[in-house]
Amino acid sequence: AQTVTQSQPEMSVQEAETVTLSCTYDTSESNYYLFWYKQPPSRQMILVIRQEAYKQQNATENRFSVNFQKAAKSFSLKISDSQLGDTAMYFCAFRGNDMRFGAGTRLTVKP
Amino acid sequence: DTGVSQNPRHKITKRGQNVTFRCDPISEHNRLYWYRQTLGQGPEFLTYFQNEAQLEKSRLLSDRFSAERPKGSFSTLEIQRTEQGDSAMYLCASSFLGLRITSDTQYFGPGTRLTVL
Numbered sequence: 001a002q003t004v005t006q007s008q009p010e011m012s013v014q015e016a017e018t019v020t021l022s023c024t025y026d027t028s029e030s031n032y033y034l035f036w037y038k039q040p041p042s043r044q045m046i047l048v049i050r051q052e053a054y055k056q057q058n059a060t061e062n063r064f065s066v067n068f069q070k071a072a073k074s075f076s077l078k079i080s081d082s083q084l085g086d087t088a089m090y091f092c093a094f095r096g097n098d099m100r101f102g103a104g105t106r107l108t109v110k111p
Numbered sequence: 112d113t114g115v116s117q118n119p120r121h122k123i124t125k126r127g128q129n130v131t132f133r134c135d136p137i138s139e140h141n142r143l144y145w146y147r148q149t150l151g152q153g154p155e156f157l158t159y160f161q162n163e164a165q166l167e168k169s170r171l172l173s174d175r176f177s178a179e180r181p182k183g184s185f186s187t188l189e190i191q192r193t194e195q196g197d198s199a200m201y202l203c204a205s206s207f208l209g210l211r212i213t214s215d216t217q218y219f220g221p222g223t224r225l226t227v228l
Contacts, residue, residue: 004153033214045154045202045219052214091153095215098167099144101153 004094006102013082014110020067021077021105023092032096034068034075039104040088048090051075082109115220117203123226124193131189132223136205143186144217145178146202154202160186161208193227200224 003026013019025034036048051059051068058066063083067076079086087109092102116135124130136143142161146154157176158168162183175193180186190197201224204217 033216035216037219044221047216047218050214050216093153099156099159099215099217101155104151104153 004102008105010106012108018080023075025094029096035093036077037091038088117220121224129191134203135185140205140207142206144204148200195227198227
């Protein structure tokens with residue numbers, strides 16, 4: 001069974017600084033997709049970024065980028081120029097034969 | 112299109128009662144997922160449909176839970192004889208999976224928060 005591990009339950013960062021959230025996963029599949037979702041307080045979950053496992057190039061979406069290390073089964077999210085609106089729970093997710101989410105990292109951006 | 116919608120947003124019920132939730136996916140999305148999320152945890156997969164066919168159910172899903180997607184559009188999730196342990200946020204997500212789109216990127220609704228007293 002696939003597992004997704006987020007080892008940082010909580011993190012904080014100063015506004016305008018950079019923060020990296022960690023995610024590791026375990027799978028025997030070769031074709032899969034990885035996602036980072038953001039869930040602001042009392043609001044619905046939204047997609048931040050997506051990575052196809054067959055692509056070596058790391059995905060980037062504006063201030064959000066990933067460091068995908070397939071051999072190490074690592075998929076970290078880097079948020080540059082952090083903004084107050086980035087405060088949220090961040091979930092790493094794996095989509096192969098099934099869909100699994102990590103337990104989440106609560107990120108607080110401080111003014 | 113306004114995205115995935117779920118109704119009701121909140122439901123309070125007494126133990127032993129049956130409850131039903133509805134999810135309306137994004138138009139043209141052929142896949143629909145149900146998840147359960149408890150406080151401080153990530154979503155836990157319950158079941159999913161491709162069109163009207165229920166393709167997978169979690170082994171953790173009690174037989175008190177049933178889901179339908181009769182016309183391949185909206186879906187309902189019913190919980191019979193609710194228990195206090197059923198209290199959670201129930202999330203619905205939809206996606207489009209086709210020959211050229213294979214990532215199954217899911218878009219989530221706002222959820223239905225169930226409280227069982």
